Amino acid sequence: MTVPERELAEQLNLRLRHVVLMLRRATADQPVTAQQLSVLGSLEHGPRRMTELAAEHGVRLPTMTAQINRLERDGLVERGRDGSDARVVTARLTPTGRDVLTDGRERRIGYLAERFADLTGEERAAVAAALPALDKLFSAG
Amino acid sequence: MTVPERELAEQLNLRLRHVVLMLRRATADQPVTAQQLSVLGSLEHGPRRMTELAAEHGVRLPTMTAQINRLERDGLVERGRDGSDARVVTARLTPTGRDVLTDGRERRIGYLAERFADLTGEERAAVAAALPALDKLFSAG
DNA sequence: CAGCTAACTTAGTCTGGCTAAGTATTATCG
DNA sequence: CGATAATACTTAGCCAGACTAAGTTAGCTG
Numbered sequence: 044m045t046v047p048e049r050e051l052a053e054q055l056n057l058r059l060r061h062v063v064l065m066l067r068r069a070t071a072d073q074p075v076t077a078q079q080l081s082v083l084g085s086l087e088h089g090p091r092r093m094t095e096l097a098a099e100h101g102v103r104l105p106t107m108t109a110q111i112n113r114l115e116r117d118g119l120v121e122r123g124r125d126g127s128d129a130r131v132v133t134a135r136l137t138p139t140g141r142d143v144l145t146d147g148r149e150r151r152i153g154y155l156a157e158r159f160a161d162l163t164g165e166e167r168a169a170v171a172a173a174l175p176a177l178d179k180l181f182s183a184g
Numbered sequence: 185m186t187v188p189e190r191e192l193a194e195q196l197n198l199r200l201r202h203v204v205l206m207l208r209r210a211t212a213d214q215p216v217t218a219q220q221l222s223v224l225g226s227l228e229h230g231p232r233r234m235t236e237l238a239a240e241h242g243v244r245l246p247t248m249t250a251q252i253n254r255l256e257r258d259g260l261v262e263r264g265r266d267g268s269d270a271r272v273v274t275a276r277l278t279p280t281g282r283d284v285l286t287d288g289r290e291r292r293i294g295y296l297a298e299r300f301a302d303l304t305g306e307e308r309a310a311v312a313a314a315l316p317a318l319d320k321l322f323s324a325g
Numbered sequence: 326c327a328g329c330t331a332a333c334t335t336a337g338t339c340t341g342g343c344t345a346a347g348t349a350t351t352a353t354c355g
Numbered sequence: 356c357g358a359t360a361a362t363a364c365t366t367a368g369c370c371a372g373a374c375t376a377a378g379t380t381a382g383c384t385g
Contacts (some may be wrong), residue, residue, distance in 0.1 A: 045308075046305070046308040046309050046312045048297045048300035048308065049293070049297045050310055051296075051297075052294075052297035052299075053340055054315060055292055056289070056293050056317060057225055058319065058322060059207060059324055060241075061319075062272075062322050063207070063215050064241075064242045064380070065321070065322045066200060066204070067242060067373095070290065076340070078341070079340095081201055088353095091279055091320075092363085093364065094362090094364085097319075100205075101209075102341085102342070103343065103344085104363075104364065104365085105342090105343075105345095105364085105367095106341065106345085108280045108365060109341070109342090109365095110340090110341085112365095128350080128351075128363085129351085129363095130349065130350045130351070130362065130363040130364070131351080131364085132363075132364060148197070152190070152193045153193075154194075155193035155196055156189045156192075156193035156195055156335075158188045158193075158321050159193055159321065162320055162321065163316055166189070166320065167186075167187040167192055167317070168186075169313050169314045169316075169317045170187075170192060170196075170314050170318065170321070171187045171192060171195075171316050172310050172313065173310040173314035174195060174199075174312050175308035175310075176308070176310045176311050178199065178234050179197060179302065179303055179307065180206070180299050180303065181199060181202040181205075181206045182304075182313070200337095210341095217371070219371080219372070220371090233332085235332065235333085235382085243373070244373080244375085245332075245373085246333085246334075246336095246373090246374075246375085247372065247373055249333065249334060249335085250373090251371090251372075253334095254371075254372090260336065269332085269381080269382075270381055271332040271333070271380065271381050272332065272381095273332075273333060273339075303364085309377095319364075
């Protein structure tokens with residue numbers, strides 16, 4: 044039985060709002076927004092340059108400048124310089140930033156895990172089986 | 185083979201950013217934002233009251249007031265009154281609003297369908313098989 | 326009918342997108 | 356080698372869209 048892409052697209056479109064709503068609930072009552080948590084995550088393994096961060100999050104450079112300004116103001120990241128090129132600015136996690144990242148990620152995954160706990164084993168298996176396809180669907184193109 | 189919810193939650197968490205990025209691409213270059221398209225969609229089958237719209241989109245009433253203000257300013261919706269209760273304000277699509285909804289939805293579904301076209305038949309079947317589980321996962325709770 | 330509740334709106338603040346323009350540094354080319 | 360172009364950021368200004376607190380009007384209830 045083949046699944047026409049058009050119908051699947053309509054089905055997925057119907058559900059996109061619910062995905063967004065769920066995402067909002069997953070990050071509610073956290074000290075940082077979903078965007079901020081996402082940027083902190085990019086810094087987990089060391090400093091990154093502004094251009095890299097902007098590209099990774101699909102935003103323009105001025106948007107990332109503002110984002111890092113807020114995170115710096117709140118003491119979660121620090122700006123630094125790249126030795127080899129004096130134009131480059133990097134951002135790195137502060138110890139506080141790392142704590143906030145760890146805690147925020149834990150809460151978010153905890154929330155998702157609770158949701159998954161309501162599913163049957165078969166349903167979880169169906170989601171797991173769809174992950175590679177979803178990867179292909181959602182990755183840049 | 186059982187799939188632990190914790191691991192699934194981590195796997196899904198990793199992909200959420202890509203979902204958000206894909207969503208942004210799916211609505212880029214449209215005359216209305218994703219939020220606006222979503223609200224227009226709620227009005228497809230007739231006028232709705234402000235409180236209903238706010239609840240349906242998971243936002244507070246003042247947020248929906250501002251949203252409807254923008255849509256009204258752009259000629260896509262009109263405000264009206266409910267006969268039975270003079271406190272109630274309703275919003276309904278204008279003909280232009282209906283056109284914008286139809287066109288925006290078509291573009292968005294078209295974009296998704298293109299993405300699905302890159303998947304194999306098996307991958308599409310896997311996504312289709314996961315839809316009921318995803319419904320359960322993403323619906324209010 | 327007095328007072329509470331409900332439905333909206335208004336006002337003010339914040340995050341987080343964008344473009345355009347400015348600054349400083351590096352790279353290129355004649 | 357020096358002028359010019361390109362690159363990496365920041366600043367300034369605009370807009371959407373989220374929030375809370377407070378104001379208005381209408382309905383409900385004792």
